[in-house]
Amino acid sequence: MYLRQMETDDLDIMLKMAHAEGWSSDKFEFELYLNINPMGCFSCIIDEKVVGGIMTFTYPNSGWIGNLVVDRKYRLKGFGKALFRRGLQHLSPLPGMFLCASPMAVRLYSEFGFRKVSNINRWKRKGATLHLPKNKGNIEYVLTMDSICWHEDRSRMLDLALKNRFYAVNEGAWLGFGQVNDHWTIGPWEAYDKESALKLLQGSLVESTDQHILVDVPVQNTKAWDILTNMDFKVVGTSVLMCKGLLPEIAFDNIYGLASMGSKG
Ligand SMILES: CC(C)(COP(=O)(O)OP(=O)(O)OC[C@H]1O[C@@H](n2cnc3c(N)ncnc32)[C@H](O)[C@@H]1OP(=O)(O)O)[C@@H](O)C(=O)NCCC(=O)NCCS
Structure with missing residues (x-):
């Protein structure tokens, strides 16, 4: 076994392993990781075959580890x-790391x-989709709110991620969303107040029998809990946000949805 830098050709195998785990991931997200941080994504090789991988993502003051997966046949062997x-070694110069x-x-x-x-709840709304806003909104407004929420400059990631997603804004909130394979995901979803967050979601959600929506939400945000419960979302899973090193003052009260399903905050 050896590890090498991940290559574009590895992404289809990575996606296959991710989908076998039921992850909400698509090629666009994996390419985004690899393009932004090619030196920080690694594949595990056995007999010339990719059997696992990991991707890292860097912001100015923190790093994220995502998409660690090993093919079921090769697990429990230390890979x-x-x-x-x-x-971890790749991210070690940064003051803080998350996953x-x-x-x-x-x-x-x-x-x-x-x-x-924090625990992160995955919420699902069956029988609904999201419709496209006429006006995409002001990117500067979005980036300012995001940096207040995370105490981090995530503009490089958001600039690229939002090229493949829609977003809507109002006076106190913004909501990003997009289609991932056969479903829709919300994120990021950030707000200064509950009313603005609610208005955006209500204005974007459309009933549609054969579709569903997912969003990952920090449990501390009880306002998001109220909104989602009232709009017939149900908790379908939980993950754990973990950190090593410096933990900035993340404004969980203003974070209604993470940027993606578990991989970049
Ligand atoms: C998590 C995962 C990457 C571990 O890969 P692996 O190659 O089996 O891991 P290793 O053999 O290096 O084992 C690492 C440690 O994790 C433990 N571990 C691995 N799978 C485990 C499981 N299902 N339950 C509990 N512990 C487990 C091992 O016992 C080992 O601990 P030890 O060193 O104290 O013995 C793999 O199980 C996987 O791909 N899971 C599905 C995707 C996933 O959940 N990824 C993590 C996303 S956050």
């Missing part, structure tokens, strides 16, 4: 740990010094 160690852990991986990350910051 996951080797990939994780490599990703969203699936329950099965929490112990592994704790061993490397990660601690729990």
Whole structure:
């Protein structure tokens, strides 16, 4: 076994492994990772075949680890740990590191010094889709609110991610959303107040029998809990936001939805 830098040709195999886990991931997201941080994405190779991978994502003051996956046939042989160690090493110059852990991986990350910051609930709304706003909104407004929420400059990621997503804004909130494979995902969804957050979601959601929507929400945000419950969303899973090193003052009260399903905050 050896690890090497991930190549564009590895992404289809990575996606296959991600979909086998039921992850809400698409090629666009994986390409975005690889394009933004090609030196920080690694594949695990056995007999010339890709059997696992990890992707990292960097902001000016923090790094994210995402999409750690090993092919089921090759698990429990130390490959996951080797990939994780490599990703961690890549991010080590940054003051803080984050990840969203699936329950099965929490112990592994704790061993490397990660601690729990928050639970993240995955909410699902069956029988609905999101419609496209006429006016995409002001990107400067979006970036300002995002940096207040995360205490981080995430503009490089958002500039690129939003090219493939729609977003709507109002006086106190913004809501990003897009189609991922056969469903829709919300994120980021950020607001200064509950009313503005609610108005945006109500204005974007459309009933549609054969579609569904997913959004990942920090449990601390009880306002988001109220909105989603009232709009017939149900919790379908939980992951754990974990951090190592410096933890900035993240404004969880203003974060109604993470940027993506678990991989970049
Ligand atoms: C998590 C995952 C990457 C681990 O890969 P792996 O190659 O099996 O991991 P390793 O063999 O290096 O094992 C690393 C440690 O995790 C533990 N571990 C692995 N799978 C586990 C499981 N299902 N439940 C509990 N512990 C587990 C191992 O026991 C090992 O601990 P040890 O060193 O104390 O013995 C792999 O199970 C996977 O791809 N899971 C599905 C995707 C996923 O959940 N990824 C994590 C996203 S946050």
